[in-house]
Amino acid sequence: MKSIKFVLSVLTLLTFAVVFSGAVNAQCITLEEVSVPESVSHNQGDFDVTFKIANGGGNCLERTGLVWEFESTLPGMTWDEPTLESILPSDDEEITTTFTFPEHKNGNIALTIYLSTNEDGNRTVSLELSEIEITNEPDLEITLITEITENQDGVIEVENLGNVDFTNVQLTRLSGDFEVEFSDDEFALTAGQSKPITVTPIDLGVNVGFGGKSVTIEAKAEDNTKDTIVMAVTGSFCDAGIIGTSNMSVTIDDISNRGDSDDSEDDVWVLGDEIEVEIDVDNLMDNDDLRDIVVELGFFDPDGKNVADDLDFESGDEKIDLGRINEDDTETATFKFRVPPDFDAGDYRLVVKAYDDGDEDELCVEEEESGGIDVRFEGDVERFIIVDDIMLDNTDLICGEVLSGDFTVFNIGDEIQERVRIILQNEQLGIDEEFEITNDFDEGEDENFQFSFELPTNIKPDRYSLQFYTEYEYNNGIYETRSQDRWNVYFDVISCAGYTGDSDGGDKGNALISVTQSSDAMPGEDFTVIAQITNLGAEEALFVVDLANYQSWASLVSISDTALTLGPGESDKVEIVFSVEEDASGDQTFTIQTISGQNIETRDVQVTIEGESTNGGFFTGLSIGNLGESGFVWLLVLINVILIILIIIVAVRITRH
Known part of the structure; x- marks a missing residue:
């Protein structure tokens, strides 16, 4: 009996020792917070937490088989589990671990870290970390899903990217070239939710134009959180878009800048440059x-306007009629033009199109010069100020x-001029006039001047010129720069009664x-009508050609020359x-x-206005009776020719009989 009591006493002592040992070791392990962020953004994704683990001395033992766990008030969180598996007595170590969390959440995050060991299998120690605030960040975003075209609705997606729920999101058109309708223009969006919206253009039109059109759309929530998007409709130089690329192609074959500025290049046009563009059109x-x-x-x-x-x-103008292009053949159109001095400097897009006149909606192709065209001010100081028009x-x-007229002065340079002086001269006529611009003359600015002079009464009938040049770079009363170029305009003095220099001129001037x-x-x-002018005189003379007395039945379309110098x-x-009026008929005259x-x-x-007749001939519509003596000669010749023809006809018939 005594032996049984002894055994029980020993077992009790052993059990107490084991329990006491576990309790002591549990008290030896401690966890302490080192650093925890006060707040995080909802879409930050993760954050770091640092804490310290320590194992006390004395009766504390080495702890192995450390097992780590955590709990969170925010669902969906994960962490990088600490890798520390054991710790010696009297040892401590800082551990940094990363927690990840889902976006679009709000409120606070409460975290508790638990530690257990293989020895006891229970959570030996826990550490409640300081709460972490998720910052409220309302955010809206509009994303383009499908573009608007001339025959297609557009689609956008409105998304709540923040962590605040919206109960009332409104869509509106802020501005643009056309109106739109939305499949839904007022709706709720919880945090992280998105909604597709169909955008239907109203009165977009079939011809968007090369510059395209656009509309600006805004999404705004009840707390004034908002976002905007610009929906652009890509345009085409072809009125109805590019059609017929398998039948025809157009190519910008060559761009040649004839300007002589230091900055002039084929893709850099200085104000005043002469440009030549060759366009090839292929029949495929x-x-x-x-x-x-x-x-x-x-x-x-840059605004998409065709200038x-x-x-x-x-x-002509910016159009060239090529007419027919044979099968598998190529025709070339050449445009020659000048960049006017009052043109706006900037970046431009050069585009050409070829189309069927009258049926552009059935056949039209286009090509754009890659890289664009840079239109610049003049960089050469001696060309800054020019006279034109x-x-x-x-x-x-x-x-x-009185000789009168006007001219325009342009600042095509890249500098403002304090003052500008323009000189107009003709030494023969004693003309030497100055004009001045006394206020700041900005880049791209122009100013018009008028002038008038009374011509001398004893000058020789001849062709004369007025010459202009400019002075600028004004400094302390001195114009330091004179224009490199000179500009001339010509006029004719056709008669002068007071001129005696050619008193023995004889029949000079007879025509x-x-x-x-x-x-x-x-x-x-x-x-x-072709007029042939012959100088009957013995000396070279200037002949000015003029027309009169035609205005009642026709208008003048063109005259190739108004002044001829003939030996x-x-x-x-x-x-x-001439262009004949619609109601003109019968015999008419001009001088x-x-x-x-x-x-x-x-x-x-x-x-003679011939009505609907299309009969032609050398004398059609022109009365020989008023052509002078040569007309009668031609009449006699014509009569003789007719008589000869009649005689031949009669002779042939007699021979046959």
């Missing part, structure tokens, strides 16, 4: 011709008359005027094109005259 079809093909040049500013019509084209009120004068008609005169159509016996032709010095030669010409 092997068995069919292209008809009525037109090539058009476009020059688009090609502001360029100074050498002839010189206009004379009359270019045919007699001595004693013979011969007129032929090279096309029929039809109502509503153009017809052409003795020399002739030259002047082409005159052509030449003025040379004090000699005036006049010829009245009769024209």
